[in-house]
Amino acid sequence: MTRGEDSYKKTTIDIIVPCYNEEENIDAFYAAVQEVVEAIPGYEFSYIFIDDGSSDKTLEAIKKLVAGKEKPEIKYISFSRNFGKEAAMYAGLKQSSIRGSDYAVLIDADLQHPPQLIREMIDIIEETGCDSCAARRVSRKGEPKIRSFFARVFYKIMNRFSEIEIVDGAVDYRMMDRKMVKAIVDMPESQRFSKGIFSWVGFDTRWIEFENIKRLSGESKWNVWSLTRYAISGFVDFAEAPLKFMGFMGGVITLGAGIYLIAELIKTGIFGKDVPGYESIICLVLFFGGLLVAIMSVIGQYIGRMYVETKRRPIYVEKESNTDEE
Ligand code: UDP
Numbered sequence: 001m002t003r004g005e006d007s008y009k010k011t012t013i014d015i016i017v018p019c020y021n022e023e024e025n026i027d028a029f030y031a032a033v034q035e036v037v038e039a040i041p042g043y044e045f046s047y048i049f050i051d052d053g054s055s056d057k058t059l060e061a062i063k064k065l066v067a068g069k070e071k072p073e074i075k076y077i078s079f080s081r082n083f084g085k086e087a088a089m090y091a092g093l094k095q096s097s098i099r100g101s102d103y104a105v106l107i108d109a110d111l112q113h114p115p116q117l118i119r120e121m122i123d124i125i126e127e128t129g130c131d132s133c134a135a136r137r138v139s140r141k142g143e144p145k146i147r148s149f150f151a152r153v154f155y156k157i158m159n160r161f162s163e164i165e166i167v168d169g170a171v172d173y174r175m176m177d178r179k180m181v182k183a184i185v186d187m188p189e190s191q192r193f194s195k196g197i198f199s200w201v202g203f204d205t206r207w208i209e210f211e212n213i214k215r216l217s218g219e220s221k222w223n224v225w226s227l228t229r230y231a232i233s234g235f236v237d238f239a240e241a242p243l244k245f246m247g248f249m250g251g252v253i254t255l256g257a258g259i260y261l262i263a264e265l266i267k268t269g270i271f272g273k274d275v276p277g278y279e280s281i282i283c284l285v286l287f288f289g290g291l292l293v294a295i296m297s298v299i300g301q302y303i304g305r306m307y308v309e310t311k312r313r314p315i316y317v318e319k320e321s322n323t324d325e326e
């Protein structure tokens with residue numbers, strides 16, 4: 001439903017904010033977003049803050065916002081421990097789906113996602129009638145060079161080998177309509193790679209671009225290991241290419257070995273026995289040993305993930321929330 005179609009009910013938008021140790025950012029974030037959304041007529045905005053098991057006073061900061069306020073509506077869900085941003089986004093989207101809001105906007109709490117883009121997203125969705133409008137960073141200024149480099153390589157490989165398309169520089173800052181939110185919430189996997197999920201569910205998505213901004217306060221929660229794990233999980237979740245590639249490699253090597261064996265047999269038949277060469281044997285043993293271990297570790301990645309999925313554990317555990325209150 002767009003503005004004006006129903007003059008009795010305003011279009012509702014939930015702003016979903018995953019927060020992990022953001023105590024110093026919450027107030028500034030809220031003020032900045034409020035300034036933008038208050039100037040947008042015809043819509044009713046609510047907030048859903050997800051406290052992802054913060055060890056600082058993030059939850060207190062959120063509760064302080066909630067206290068004594070009727071409008072805008074501010075909901076929060078606090079996790080029993082840190083479950084990761086993916087789980088936090090899922091919890092927020094699920095809540096938005098339960099509330100039946102018309103749109104949901106995912107946004108970071110550190111003001112790295114410029115709030116004024118919310119207005120642009122709304123305009124684009126209104127004008128084009130698309131289902132989703134997402135933001136992508138066009139520069140990676142202020143980010144370590146090495147991280148930008150690996151991110152680029154990751155997106156290249158990912159798009160080459162997986163069935164889905166992931167836009168380079170895409171961040172988890174996007175507005176989606178109710179249909180798309182529902183589709184995402186209905187994806188049952190417990191190990192979630194949202195960038196892949198957003199793309200997998202389809203729908204008509206438009207992109208807007210913005211320049212990278214430094215986070216307001218605190219540090220990024222990502223380090224080399226968590227980013228590497230994130231990249232591997234994205235790959236394993238959405239690409240079967242590594243599995244196919246291993247089959248191909250296996251075939252090529254077996255064929256090569258077969259041809260080599262026949263050639264050796266013929267050679268021995270004609271010229272008699274050679275002096276046995278240990279080097280070549282050792283080389284082959286090592287080569288195949290290494291190859292097998294590599295192949296098994298790739299298979300292991302998939303099996304490990306299947307193992308976790310079959311346990312059907314919940315994506316997050318809630319410790320407290322105000323989502324049941326009116
Ligand atoms: N975040 C979260 N759980 C985590 C890590 C991060 O909810 O385990 C939130 C964080 O509070 C922020 C957003 O996800 O609102 C992006 O995190 P961060 O700024 O660390 O990532 P970056 O901007 O460096 O990609």
Ligand code: MG
Pocket residue numbers: 108110112215220
């Ligand atoms: Mg950030």
